Amino acid sequence: MPRLHCPRCTRPVDHCLCPLIPSLPSRSRVLILQHHSEAKHALNTARLAALGLQNSDLLVGEVFEDLPQRLQQSGYAPYLLFPGDQTQPIAEVASRQALQPVLLVVPDGTWRKARKLLHLNPLLATLPRMALPAGLESRYRLRKAPMAGAVSTIEAIVESLNTLEAPVRFDALLKPFEALIEGQIAAMGEDTYQRNHGQPAGQE
Numbered sequence: 001m002p003r004l005h006c007p008r009c010t011r012p013v014d015h016c017l018c019p020l021i022p023s024l025p026s027r028s029r030v031l032i033l034q035h036h037s038e039a040k041h042a043l044n045t046a047r048l049a050a051l052g053l054q055n056s057d058l059l060v061g062e063v064f065e066d067l068p069q070r071l072q073q074s075g076y077a078p079y080l081l082f083p084g085d086q087t088q089p090i091a092e093v094a095s096r097q098a099l100q101p102v103l104l105v106v107p108d109g110t111w112r113k114a115r116k117l118l119h120l121n122p123l124l125a126t127l128p129r130m131a132l133p134a135g136l137e138s139r140y141r142l143r144k145a146p147m148a149g150a151v152s153t154i155e156a157i158v159e160s161l162n163t164l165e166a167p168v169r170f171d172a173l174l175k176p177f178e179a180l181i182e183g184q185i186a187a188m189g190e191d192t193y194q195r196n197h198g199q200p201a202g203q204e
């Protein structure tokens with residue numbers, strides 16, 4: 001018999017994360033672009049982020065036809081959250097946020113897939129870029145991060161919004177993510193986790 005899945009968070013119904021997902025307002029708007037190969041992944045943190053933020057959208061695909069209209073949404077200044085040669089520190093962007101709120105455009109997926117999205121949607125490459133502070137480490141290492149300092153999409157969004165909208169905090173967004181990670185660790189067994197990923201989550 002197939003396992004029933006929650007249509008909202010897509011987790012098996014006995015592991016539904018919805019009670020933990022907040023509904024947070026934000027001044028910034030978040031637009032997540034998810035490569036379709038990521039959509040079915042068990043650790044779909046982009047979806048959790050989109051569900052927990054009132055002012056957000058998640059688009060799943062490869063070529064996003066209506067991107068020009070979405071980037072021109074009146075009142076918002078779009079920034080791409082992606083490394084590059086000329087990135088602006090978030091704190092700097094935050095200081096201008098009083099004038100015009102930010103449309104935070106977040107490509108989701110492995111670095112390779114995210115680069116592919118940029119290639120297939122050239123408009124993205126024309127946006128000013130914003131980078132997370134250097135040295136930021138993911139608290140969780142279940143997915144292989146090919147670059148030092150790589151964090152999950154939901155962690156990147158929380159970090160960005162915490163800086164953009166300080167002193168408002170968005171840590172509550174991480175609650176379902178933390179439960180998801182704990183569930184994954186329990187499922188694979190603590191021994192295997194430590195062997196594969198070093199430090200267990202929460203040991204800091």
Ligand SMILES: [Zn+2]
Binds near residue numbers: 007016
């Ligand atoms: Zn659910």
